[in-house]
Amino acid sequence: MGRLARRTFALAALATLGAARGAVARPGFPGPGSARAVTEMRGMWLATVQNRDWPSRSGLSAEQQRAELTDHLDRAAGARLNTVIFQVRPTADALWPSPYEPWSEYLTGTQGRSPGWDPLGTAVTEAHARGLQLHAWFNPFRIAQHADLSRLAAGHPARRHPDWVVPYGGRLYYNPGLPEVRAFVQDAMLDAVAKYPVDGVHFDDYFYPYPVAGQSFDDTAAYAAHGGGFADRAAWRRDNIDRLVRETAARIRRIRPGTQFGISPFGVWRNAAADPRGSVTQAGVQTYDDLHADTRTWVREHWIDYVVPQVYWHLGFALADYAELVRWWARTVRGTGTRLYVGEALYKAGAAGQPEAWQDPAELSRHLTSAAAHPEVSGHVFFAAGDVARDPLGAMSRVIADHYGQPANPPRRLTSPVAGGGGPRSPGRGT
Numbered sequence: 001m002g003r004l005a006r007r008t009f010a011l012a013a014l015a016t017l018g019a020a021r022g023a024v025a026r027p028g029f030p031g032p033g034s035a036r037a038v039t040e041m042r043g044m045w046l047a048t049v050q051n052r053d054w055p056s057r058s059g060l061s062a063e064q065q066r067a068e069l070t071d072h073l074d075r076a077a078g079a080r081l082n083t084v085i086f087q088v089r090p091t092a093d094a095l096w097p098s099p100y101e102p103w104s105e106y107l108t109g110t111q112g113r114s115p116g117w118d119p120l121g122t123a124v125t126e127a128h129a130r131g132l133q134l135h136a137w138f139n140p141f142r143i144a145q146h147a148d149l150s151r152l153a154a155g156h157p158a159r160r161h162p163d164w165v166v167p168y169g170g171r172l173y174y175n176p177g178l179p180e181v182r183a184f185v186q187d188a189m190l191d192a193v194a195k196y197p198v199d200g201v202h203f204d205d206y207f208y209p210y211p212v213a214g215q216s217f218d219d220t221a222a223y224a225a226h227g228g229g230f231a232d233r234a235a236w237r238r239d240n241i242d243r244l245v246r247e248t249a250a251r252i253r254r255i256r257p258g259t260q261f262g263i264s265p266f267g268v269w270r271n272a273a274a275d276p277r278g279s280v281t282q283a284g285v286q287t288y289d290d291l292h293a294d295t296r297t298w299v300r301e302h303w304i305d306y307v308v309p310q311v312y313w314h315l316g317f318a319l320a321d322y323a324e325l326v327r328w329w330a331r332t333v334r335g336t337g338t339r340l341y342v343g344e345a346l347y348k349a350g351a352a353g354q355p356e357a358w359q360d361p362a363e364l365s366r367h368l369t370s371a372a373a374h375p376e377v378s379g380h381v382f383f384a385a386g387d388v389a390r391d392p393l394g395a396m397s398r399v400i401a402d403h404y405g406q407p408a409n410p411p412r413r414l415t416s417p418v419a420g421g422g423g424p425r426s427p428g429r430g431t
Contacts, residue, residue, distance in 0.1 A: 041341040041379025043083035049090035053386040058109035062117040077130040082410040089138040096120035100188035102153040112153030135200030143172035169212035177222035200260035207293040237292035264308035265295040279328040282319040312345035314357035330374035346382040350393030364395040
């Protein structure tokens with residue numbers, strides 16, 4: 001299907017939805033007889049690591065890759081979403097011509113080989129043409145999904161600076177404890193912000209890596225060099241990630257004022273058993289303790305414009321109840337100026353091996369109904385684009401029918417962040 005045909009199809013789909021519910025055909029704009037459009041986040045993640053959502057496989061032609069990308073954007077517009085969070089630096093690589101890092105292997109199958117076009121530049125232009133915001137999604141410290149430096153492209157920064165690298169859990173990571181690493185990854189990521197009018201900069205839940213049983217993340221030398229003055233290594237690690245967040249926020253403001261900065265952490269900051277300020281949960285991972293990411297502080301200090309906790313459990317789940325976590329996050333953002341969007345596990349709907357609740361096409365719609373009881377919730381983001389496309393259980397269609405009958409304008413940045421010095425265990429989505 002050609003670009004014009006896909007665009008026509010998307011608008012026709014919107015018109016059909018509008019006719020069925022008296023709503024409008026264009027996302028983000030009120031139509032005849034409709035109420036003024038609300039402002040809320042209606043987003044989806046578009047993951048590229050390991051070709052999760054796009055491109056469908058490496059090695060496609062530039063024309064095929066472009067067509068698949070615009071299909072995802074058309075589908076987002078047709079579903080009355082208003083924001084796409086596009087993964088443009090999945091593994092210390094780039095989906096734009098970067099002077100810092102090689103082209104991603106997920107495009108051509110060979111890291112460093114040009115795909116012959118500019119995916120990020122195209123995504124920004126085409127998203128804006130459809131009334132969508134485009135947030136550039138970066139993974140700061142992951143280098144590779146394997147542990148072999150020699151497999152990286154010749155000239156890769158990790159090969160030039162092996163002292164920056166920590167092997168862990170069969171993968172390679174940059175060491176967040178090195179100031180030169182934090183400076184470099186910011187340079188590499190913010191090159192995209194300088195070059196393209198992206199609407200947001202987005203980090204996911206990976207800071208220090210998720211724990212691997214029987215292994216330790218070897219940053220002993222960095223701790224000896226830079227950890228003086230901290231009570232313990234954990235406090236030093238949290239400070240390293242705090243510095244990354246604060247410094248990135250400040251640099252975004254300088255490079256492209258008005259660009260939003262958001263983070264989508266694992267849904268549990270700390271269990272109440274570990275900290276009375278925590279949620280009434282029994283999660284096997286806590287971001288504060290295990291990923292050394294003090295997400296509550298980032299929100300409370302308004303270092304970020306928005307937070308999208310990955311609340312990837314069903315209503316009533318005993319160890320991490322969706323309703324309890326949304327309540328906790330609503331209390332946490334209250335009065336801070338940091339917007340709260342809820343990350344939704346669309347990928348679980350109808351999936352084999354998921355609990356009975358996820359076999360009900362109405363479960364996800366009930367999430368939005370439940371969250372609406374909290375005025376602090378300003379929208380939802382769905383993982384992920386491939387699941388929006390497949391929608392095997394009809395859960396996304398149910399959300400659209402129940403909650404997205406009217407268009408919604410995407411939130412924009414209003415204020416600048418403050419410049420400052422057997423249960424749920426893993427995120428499950430593998431991005």
